[in-house]
Amino acid sequence: MFTNPEQFASATKTLFELQMMTFNALTSKAVQGVQQVVALNMATAKDKVEESMAAGKEISQAKDPKAALAAAATAAKPAMGAAVEYGSQIKVIMDDIRSEFTQAADAHIVEAKSALTALIYDVTQNVKPGSENAVEIIKKAIDNAFQGYEQVTQATRQAVQTVEAQIAQATAQVMPGAAKDK
Template sequence: MFTNPEQFANATKTLFELQMNTFNALTSKAVDGVEQVIALNMATAKNSVKGSVDAGMELSQAKDPKAAMDTAASQVQPAVGGAVAYGEQLKVIIEDIHKEFTEAADHHMAEAKNTLSALIYDVTKNVKPGSENAVDVIKAAIDNAFKGYEEVTRATREAVKTVEQEIAKATAQVGALKPAPKNEAAE
């Protein structure tokens, strides 16, 4: 059992540091992912504006309504292609974030488990007869802290999986919008 208050304070400090390290690592991964998505969105918006300006210029130079309609129709394929490419890039970003997040969570979970196991060992190695109830209370507190780590990690993995599924659905829907290639012989 903890033989003095300093041991208990060190154990508490260790648990707090583990929580903060895990939080910092996972937050950092999340922020990195948000930065990547923002960069993708900015590049997509820039390309979209440029494409719109170019399309507007082409439309304004059309000599008759048929040429204007042909110009407008020719813009559909690149727009859909851009949406599909965006979805694919977003999917890659999310998959990378998921992989990094999972690796960081697994690493911190293993570290927490090892540290908590060492704390439990420290708690139980010097048990005085009659102190078993106090040891059980401390073990339960340590076990509950670890279960909290596991629950947060599980919930986070489920959330990331849900986001990945929604992105996959959206990407598939955009991919389904691709117009059929023109059949020149039919015209």
């Protein structure tokens, strides 16, 4: 077993720090992704207002109904292109978030496994005869902690997939033709 309680405390602290590093990395990336989406939405809204104002002015200055309809049709064409571009930009942001989440989670899982392997090695090296049951209990507790860590990582990945699916669904509702192309 552990030669002293500080050894166990140190190992527990290391595992906790790894979990916090993962959580911080994932939270940071999620916040950054939200900021990017908000910025994109604000820019898109600004562009739409400006385009609508310009189109309204052009339609109001039309000499006859046929010219007004032509101006309205001309204004509608760029809107579809903008919707496709918006969907592409959202996809880039989501792909970046997924990639960062996966990299952070995978890197921290490797670190956690390494720390746990070292901890288990320390536990088994200092075992006194007759303490095998205690060692098994500690090993099981460590294994359970790591499984919890993996479950949190998996839940985070599923959350990212859910957000991606929701964005894809929203994009498909806005631009049905573009969703089929992907």
